[in-house]
Amino acid sequence: MRVIATAGHVDHGKSTLVRALTGIEPDRWAEEHRRGLTIDLGYAWTTLPSGEQVAFVDVPGHERFIGNMLAGLGPAPAVLLVVAADEGWRPQTTEHLAAVDALGLTRGLVVVTRSDLADPAPALADAAARVGRSSLGGCRAVAVSARTGDGLDELREALDALVTELPAPVVDGRTRLWVDRSFTIRGAGTVVTGTLGEGTISTGDELVLHDASGRERPVTVRGLQSLEQPRDAVAAVARVAVNLRGIAAEEVRRGDLLLTAAAWPTTEQLDVRLAGGVPERLPLHLMVHVGTGAVEARVRPLGGAAVRLTLPQPLPLTAGDRLILRDPGSRRIDGAVVVDADPPPLTRRGAAAVRAQVVARQAGTPSLEQEVERRGAMTVDAALALGAAVLEGERPAANVARHGQWLVSDSAWQLWAGRLREALQHKASRDPLEPTLTLEAARAAADVPDRSLLADLTAYAGLEVRDGRIGTPGHREALPEHVDTALRDLEARLTDQPFAAPEQRELQAFGLGPREVAAAVRAGRLLRLDDDVVLLPTTPARAMRVLAGLPQPFTTSEARVALESTRRTVIPLLEHLDGRGWTRRLDGSHREVRRPR
Incomplete structure (x- = not known):
């Protein structure tokens, strides 16, 4: 199974899209149906054309429910970023993309909905340009209408391609499940649900429940379900419902964790590296969102992008965990990576500066080549923000080439060229009288983040541009x-x-x-x-x-x-x-x- 979260501005059709893909109503509460507004997390699933099962975590888009959104996005390995064709990019879209970027999610799709109400091309172009500057840069974009069904088959194919790109989950070793719901079923008792990101849970397992106060209590797995089917065992990554013995439902809340016993040391202090670089200033306190939980932490800048966070209660975190740091006052969202979950005390003068250097070394800040390879493409301005030296006319790094104001990895260039040739072959077979693509259609088909890259891409792919359209050489002369x-x-x-x-x-x-x-x-x-x-x-x-x-x-x-x-x-x-x-x-x-x- 694969798990994908939604993201996007309120009323842009996230829940409608999930319903059209799965046939399942993700909105669970009467208040949501009365208001026509997603308030809490919703869940649905379907089987893709390849046979792969995928579960969706549908998140609310309204700014008042940003905490719920982050709880749904946090444990998910991929995302559908939804933009409505008739409204285009909106403020909450920016906030949700910032959260995606903060979590470092590199796998996802841009879905322009309501294509029956407006031409989706402007929204596709705008979204590609904005997303191209994030961790999702280079991801595929698809236009759909959930009402008419147009584009849904293409979206299902894109989802099939997306899930094959997701990294293999870690199913052996210790288990950590962030709880997003807790309720009681008559005759069964307490049930908690969540996205299992690592490990395997089996019926009869002896686990511990780590709650918001930092207390841990033993619990036993009485039963398991995944996609409403009973299971003897469920391995990551999966949506799972766990029937627990030894605790009441009202004692479990969103943000609590199910853990392998004695396998997860807890910590109240973290040294982290800010993913967005060095900020101008940091407030004394920030909300830390991790998994489905949220706590207020005390902030101490160490120097550069290194920061020490002090949590109100201990959490089972480890080096490499991704956090979202949110300032409720400014609504600013930053990403952070845990570098050290057991840092030494800062007792001497100058210790913070020394610690900042240690954090920088331990963080293993990616090179420009690694960052461009991860994103596929990034703007020169984004590279400069990372501190990279990007000189006009010079190759900035191995396997990376500069094209105008963009840096593109060789692998992305090859991928785009293949997609463009495939799109032209499909167009020629479907419409031999016009076997060409407009520039915007070509950009969208290849998933190129900016139209300025098309001239170089067309030449690289052995194609030609004539009269504002892209085709194969000699296509104008060849008639049926x-x-x-x-x-x-x-x-x-x-x-x-x-x-x-x-x-x-x-x-x-x-x-x-x-x-x-x-x-x-x-x-x-x-x-x-x-x-x-x-x-x-x-x-x-x-x-x-x-x-x-x-x-x-x-x-x-x-x-x-x-x-x-x-x-x-x-x-x-x-x-x-x-x-x-x-x-x-x-x-x-x-x-x-x-x-x-």
Whole structure:
């Protein structure tokens, strides 16, 4: 099983999307249905086309429930970031993405919902640019309508691809389960639920419950369920319901933990490294969100990005754990990584500065190459914020190349090129009359974070850009056989009568509808003068030879007679010649051929 959390602004369709994917109502409370607003965490699951089971933790989007959102996001290894096409990026989207970035989540999808209410392209482009500057940079984006079902199959395919990229969970060794719900079932007793991130829980296990006061009490696993099915054992990563013996439901709260007995030392002090770099200032107290829990911690800056946190009660944390630090006053969210869960006391002058250096060494701050490889791509500004030296025209690191204001890893470049070629092949098979993609469609298909990268990517992939569209070399000349045959018949007719533009019914008789004519124009086989007039591309030059033989200046009627045509054709043809600078209009009724000087 895989577990994925949702994130995004209130009323952007997170719960509706989960319901459409799973057929399960994630909102559990009557108040949520009455208000049409997710307040608490919701849960649902489905089986993907590959057969992989995936569970969703649906989080509230309203700013008043940010704590509940962080409790749902904290234990999840991947995320669906939801943006509504008709509203676009909103303040809570920014806050939720900051939380995703703070947790260092690199696996996820951007889902633009309500595509039936507005063109999703602007929201897709904007979201890609914003997400590209976060830990989710380079993730795939999909547009859907939960109401009509458009895009849901593509989303399911994207979810299948996403779950294959998730790292293998640690199922052996000690267990740690952050509790997000506790309730009583008649005849069974106390049941707690949560996302099991590491380890395995089996029926009959003797565990300990670590509560918010720091107290630990022994409990026994009486029974297990996952996805509403009884289990003898459940391994990470999974949504699990644990029936406990030895404790009442009212004694268990969100943020408590189920732990392997005697396997998790607890701590009240942590030395952490801020993931976002060195802040201008830090308040004396911050809310620390970890797993499903939240506690207020005392803050002591050590120097640089190193900070010591003092917790009100001990927690079972270890080096490598990711935390979210939130300032309720400013609503600022920062990420932090636990470097030392058992730090030495700071008793001597200068000890904090020395400790900051130790934390920096132990943290193993990633190199620019490692960070770009992790994200796929990042802006030069983001690299500079990490302290990297990025020089114009120089390769910043091995396996990383600079493209304008972006740094891109070689692996991301290869991935994007493959996606772009695949998208073009799919488009050509589905629509041979227009086997090309617009720039935005190409960017979205390749999941490139910014359109400015497309020129280099197109060249790298062996493709070409023409008239604002991307296609394979020579795609303009290649037309389906039936269109080519019809065009040959029309070309023969226009060669004999070059100034007799066919009417729509004649084009239809040749087997050339609007899409076939448009393809022929793009291929350079026909010249479109206006919506109703198409001629051969050589016709303007042939017209000039006739018009140059007339007494100058000449009238429209004289041109019509000389060309043996109609006003329907002659007027747009003369305007075309004016536009090319071959003829010049003198007044309302006279023109002259412009002689070369």
